[in-house]
Amino acid sequence: MISAFVFYVLTDAGKRGIKRLVFCARDAYLFYEAAKILGPVIAPGIELSYIHVSRYSLRAAEYALSPDDCLDTICLGALDISFAKMMKRASLSDDEIKYFAKECGFERREEEPLDNAQVREIKQRLLNNREFFEVVARHAEDKLKPALDYLKQEGLDKESLRKTKTAIVDSGWIGTVQKSLNKLIGAGEKLEGYYFGLYSLPKGVSEESYNSFYFSPGAGVMNLGRKNRFSVCLFETVCSSPESMTYGYEYSDGKVIPVTKPEGNPNKDYILRCSGYMNEFSGILADGIKDDLQKIHDHDLIWICEELLKPIMSDPTPEESRAFGKMLFNDDVLPGDDYSLAGKWSDDELKKNAFIRKMFIKSGIKDGDIPKSGWPEGSITNSCTGFKRKMSLFSERASKTVTEIRKTIRA
Numbered sequence: 001m002i003s004a005f006v007f008y009v010l011t012d013a014g015k016r017g018i019k020r021l022v023f024c025a026r027d028a029y030l031f032y033e034a035a036k037i038l039g040p041v042i043a044p045g046i047e048l049s050y051i052h053v054s055r056y057s058l059r060a061a062e063y064a065l066s067p068d069d070c071l072d073t074i075c076l077g078a079l080d081i082s083f084a085k086m087m088k089r090a091s092l093s094d095d096e097i098k099y100f101a102k103e104c105g106f107e108r109r110e111e112e113p114l115d116n117a118q119v120r121e122i123k124q125r126l127l128n129n130r131e132f133f134e135v136v137a138r139h140a141e142d143k144l145k146p147a148l149d150y151l152k153q154e155g156l157d158k159e160s161l162r163k164t165k166t167a168i169v170d171s172g173w174i175g176t177v178q179k180s181l182n183k184l185i186g187a188g189e190k191l192e193g194y195y196f197g198l199y200s201l202p203k204g205v206s207e208e209s210y211n212s213f214y215f216s217p218g219a220g221v222m223n224l225g226r227k228n229r230f231s232v233c234l235f236e237t238v239c240s241s242p243e244s245m246t247y248g249y250e251y252s253d254g255k256v257i258p259v260t261k262p263e264g265n266p267n268k269d270y271i272l273r274c275s276g277y278m279n280e281f282s283g284i285l286a287d288g289i290k291d292d293l294q295k296i297h298d299h300d301l302i303w304i305c306e307e308l309l310k311p312i313m314s315d316p317t318p319e320e321s322r323a324f325g326k327m328l329f330n331d332d333v334l335p336g337d338d339y340s341l342a343g344k345w346s347d348d349e350l351k352k353n354a355f356i357r358k359m360f361i362k363s364g365i366k367d368g369d370i371p372k373s374g375w376p377e378g379s380i381t382n383s384c385t386g387f388k389r390k391m392s393l394f395s396e397r398a399s400k401t402v403t404e405i406r407k408t409i410r411a
Contacts, residue, residue, distance in 0.1 A: 001308050002239070002278055003285055004301035006034045007042060008213050009169055009194045011293070014043040018192070020166040022156065025052045025258075026265070027171035029241030033275055035169075037282040041290045047164075051154050052258035054246040058180035060091050061147035064140035065183060067133045072203075073176070074136075075123035077116050079331050079372045080339070084110040086122070091139040100132055115369065116362075146249035148184060150256040157185055167192040167211075171239060173232055175210050176202050196235075199227065200407065213298075214305055226306065228400035229314035233374035237329045237341050242268040266328040266338055314377050315393060321381035329374045342378025345371055350383060355395040359402060 009031075013021055023032035032050045039048055055073075063070045074089050083106050087097040101110045104125045114122070126132050151157060160166070168178055172195025179202040182191050191209075198212040207217075215226040244261035251257075265271060289296065312320050325342030345353070349371040360366035373379040380392045 001305050002030050002034050003038065003282055004305050005196050005213050006031055006038055007289075007296065008298055008301055010035065010039055010042040010046065011296075012211065013046055013167060013194070017165055018046065018167050019164045020047040020049070020155075021194070022154075022166060022168045023048070023050045024168055024170040024177060025050065025054070025246060026241040026243065027236055027239055028169050029271075030239050030275060030278055031169055034278060034282045037279060038286050041286045042293065049154065051151075051156070052243075052246045052260070053177060053181070055177060055180070056089065057143075057147065057246045057248050057258070058177060058184065059089070060248065061140055061143040062180050062183055063090065063136050064144040067137035067140065070133070070136050071123050071126060075119055075126070077114075077119050079374065081114050081119065082111050083114065083122065086114075086119070090136045091143070092135065096135055100126070100129075100135075103129060103132075117364070143248055146251065146256055149251075150249040150258070151181070151185060153256050156181065156191070161185065161190045165192075166190075167194055169194045171196050171236060172198045172212060174198070174200055174202060175205070178202075178210070179205055197226070197230065199404070214302060214309075224401055224404055226310075227404050228397045229310045231313040231375050231377065233329055233331055233341060234313055234324060234378070236331075237267060237327050237374070238271075238274070238324070240265055240267065240271055242271050270327065313375075314397060316378055316381050318381055318385075321375075321378040325375065325378040325382055331374060339374065342373055342375040342382055345373070345379050345383040350380070350388070350392055353380075353392065353395065355398045358395075358399050362403070 009021065021035065023029070023035065029050070032048065035048050039046060059070075059073055070090060074086055076086075078085070083101050083104070084097050087100060087110075092100070097110055098107075101107055104122050106112075106122070148157075152160075155164075156166070168181065168191060170177055170193065175193060175195060175198055178191060178193040185191065193210055195210065195212045197214040198210060198217050199215075200217045201207060201210055215223050215230070243264050246258045246260055248259045249256050250259055312324075316324070321342055325340060327341045328338035329341045330338050351357075352369070353371050353376065357366070357368070358370055361368050361370060371379070376396050377393060380389060380396065384392060
């Protein structure tokens with residue numbers, strides 16, 4: 001899967017005259033490791049590099065340039081979101097969080113879990129609060145210069161992009177990192193991007209600068225089939241890097257260095273083992289394909305990925321759901337507590353995850369909570385067997401399909 005995507009990126013970038021590929025931490029770490037081995041065989045003229053960025057480290061600085069646009073990324077739902085967690089995305093202090101919680105009618109409820117309706121309510125209340133935007137801009141100003149200096153140090157500035165046609169490589173899903181980088185650099189649409197998959201695109205971007213491999217924005221039977229049997233959280237948990245996410249940047253000995261947590265990724269032992277196996281496989285693959293590059297086609301690579309991903313992501317065995325389900329993950333922009341990827345559900349939670357009930361709740365017709373899991377298919381397999389498991393998995397796929405169709409219609 002990793003090698004298939006990297007093969008696509010290297011060959012396509014070579015055809016389109018891209019001279020530099022920048023792999024983004026953390027999801028593109030294993031892609032970068034594979035590219036260092038496959039690159040000299042597939043596209044020897046392309047420079048490869050790796051940068052330490054995260055949605056948080058870029059947005060926290062980007063808000064200084066356009067604080068009025070910050071609510072779309074601050075007020076985003078997540079599996080375990082609270083008012084405090086949303087405000088920390090904008091780097092607010094504890095006292096500021098308490099102040100604005102009172103302004104929004106959530107006094108002393110800063111840490112309580114929020115549902116989607118409450119997230120929308122908070123966003124609406126902050127929309128006309130000028131003081132909030134001023135506070136966000138003030139925090140962002142402190143983070144802007146170190147972020148810009150780091151990007152320039154890594155060759156991501158206007159001058160470098162004028163000289164060298166460059167694209168970033170990332171896992172994907174919405175592609176906001178590319179938009180943030182272009183905004184910070186002031187490069188317009190000059191920085192392009194390659195993604196494993198894209199559900200949608202950020203507002204106001206050019207579709208031509210976003211290149212996706214496994215699935216793309218929009219409907220279509222093949223796209224929907226891949227999306228409803230795909231798990232973003234499982235992918236991000238496995239395809240990550242040994243270090244922690246990037247929280248910002250600081251100056252040290254004349255250089256700008258990323259700020260990370262010293263303990264690193266909680267799954268780093270597994271990731272390092274994966275990296276070792278993948279490097280060995282990439283070396284064997286590089287030797288095997290060097291004389292047959294023209295015989296490999298994108299549709300064959302995608303088919304291989306489908307054969308590998310669909311079973312484990314949407315219909316895992318009990319052994320697979322136990323092994324991967326115990327890995328730790330966090331789906332928020334700014335991680336806090338880590339959770340098991342696929343915790344076991346009770347009978348009541350399995351009932352609450354039923355298709356019709358979920359659709360009513362997501363449509364606002366019915367109130368109620370939906371069971372939380374980074375990988376629902378794993379939680380279902382960990383919780384039941386036989387016909388009950390089969391119907392629960394079918395329900396999960398159906399809800400994903402309807403959700404994607406609704407997103408496409410709204411777009």
